[in-house]
Amino acid sequence: MKVSHYFEFEDHVTGGIHESVVHQRKMLDREGIEYTTEATLDADVLHCNLMGPRSVWYAKRASDRGIPVVAHTHVTAEDFGDSFRFTNALAKPLKPYLSRAYRLADALVCPSEYNRGVIEEYTDTPTTVISNGVDREKLAGFESLEDEYRERYDLSPPTVFLVGHVIKRKGLETFVDLARELPDIDFAWFGPLDLSLKGRETTRLIEESPENCTFTGFVDDIRGAFAAGDVFLFPTHEENEGIALLEAMTAGKAVVVRDIETFSWLDHDEDCLKVDPAAADDETEAFADAIRRLTDPTLRERLGSNAAARSESFSLDAIAERYRSLYESV
Template sequence: MKISHYFELEAHVTGGIRESVKNQRKMLDRLDLQYTTEPTLDADVFHCNLMGPRSVWYAKRARSRGIPVVAHTHVTAEDFGDSFRFTNALAKPLKPYLERAYGLADALVCPSEYNRRLLETYTDVPTTVISNGVDREKLEGFESLADEYRERYDLRPPVVFLVGHVIKRKGLATFVELARRRPDLDFAWFGPLDRSLKGRETLSLIDNAPDNCTFTGYVDDVRGAYAAGDIFCFPTHEENEGIALLEAMTAGKPILVRDIETFSWLEDGEDCLKVSGSGVDAFADAIDRLEDPDRRRELGAAAADRSDAFSLSAVADRYETLYAEVA
């Protein structure tokens, strides 16, 4: 079986989608499946990861030739808003476009049950939930980078941290306000800033953040982020799954999240702490509790155990099953 595993705009798209595609291809390598990263109709399955206009063009022609189309649902109108400049204006017309684009597929791959429930409002195409997975090998040896990255960014443990693009949707305002309320703690957000893509409100939050809130920009080795950080604080308002969350769990970090539907599979007080509502007070209280190193170790160990189910080796067979079903 040959798969056309296509990622439109691959040279330009970063963040979680890029990491998911990397993970998928590692899983395909594990399965010893033949695939090309080029869009081609000389394949048994056309699998697209981003339904841009070129992917739609190929999907239509694949269907006309009887080649099954698999589409990943990384992008929804719901998580597109409050991301980059102009995305709020584009979010409304994006949904009807995605309804038509995803409707061209024979099967949709959703990274979470929450994402699947959203997609059921877009189209009646059959859906399969397959986690983006977490590449455990990518994080190997991260502990050795702790001193280097703490010195580089002048961080003193316990460090409250987050990994990923700095965007409003991921709880930027909450993160900055938490840092302002806790001047005795260091807060660090590891990830690209892309200032030219930011709206005024986002730039204002970044530029007016307190001195104990560091925005590192792109880091050359993401393992350094997980080495330097002690409490993974993820106050995101909307997420399809959250690869950085899975990575932090794999690294054994205690997890603090907003109690949104995406994270319903996590158990509050067991493998994470959850905060309800949009206020900052509850997040501040949770951070108070996580100042106890024993509690951090306990929650971090439980998170690491829970992350086993998301390893690439645990997820890979789902792709082989899916391709066999559609081909």
């Protein structure tokens, strides 16, 4: 069996989608599945990770030739907005485009049950849930970087942190407001800033953030983020899964998430703390209460340990065989 494992715009797309593709290819290697990263019809299966125009062209021709098509549903209109400049304007026409594109596939891969529920409003194409997974090898030895990264960014424990592109949708406003509300606690967001690609409101939030709120920009070794951080704060408004969250759990960090459907699989006060702003009079204060609770090292240790145990089922080794089963089924 040979797979055309194609990632359109591979040289330009970063963040979670890029990481997911890296994970997938590691899993195909683990399973001994032969694949090429080129879009080609000289394959038994065409697997498209991003349904751009070139992928759509190949998907149509693959169908004409009887070659099964698998497409990943990394992108939805729901999680496209509040990301980069112009994405809000593009989100509305994106849904009908994706509906047509996803219908070209014989099978869709959804990174979570939540994502599958969203996609069912786009098309009746059969779906399979396969997590993006977490690469435990990538995080190996992160503890050794603690002193270096705390000193580099002048961070004192317990540091509240987040990892990933700095975009409004991921809860940027909440992150900054919390830093302002809790001036004695250091907040650090590790990840590319790309201010030229950001909207005016996002740029303002970053530039007017308080002194205890650090935006590191790109870091050369992302393990340093998990070494320097103590509490992973993820107030995202919309997420298909969240690889950085899985990484934080794998690293044994206490986690605070917004109580949205994506994270329904997490258990409050067992492997995370969930904050439901709708149930509180003040969103910032509700998140602040959770952060204050986690200044207790005993609670951080308990939640972090439980999170690490929960993350084991998301390891690449635990997931890899699902791709073989999917390819064989189509």
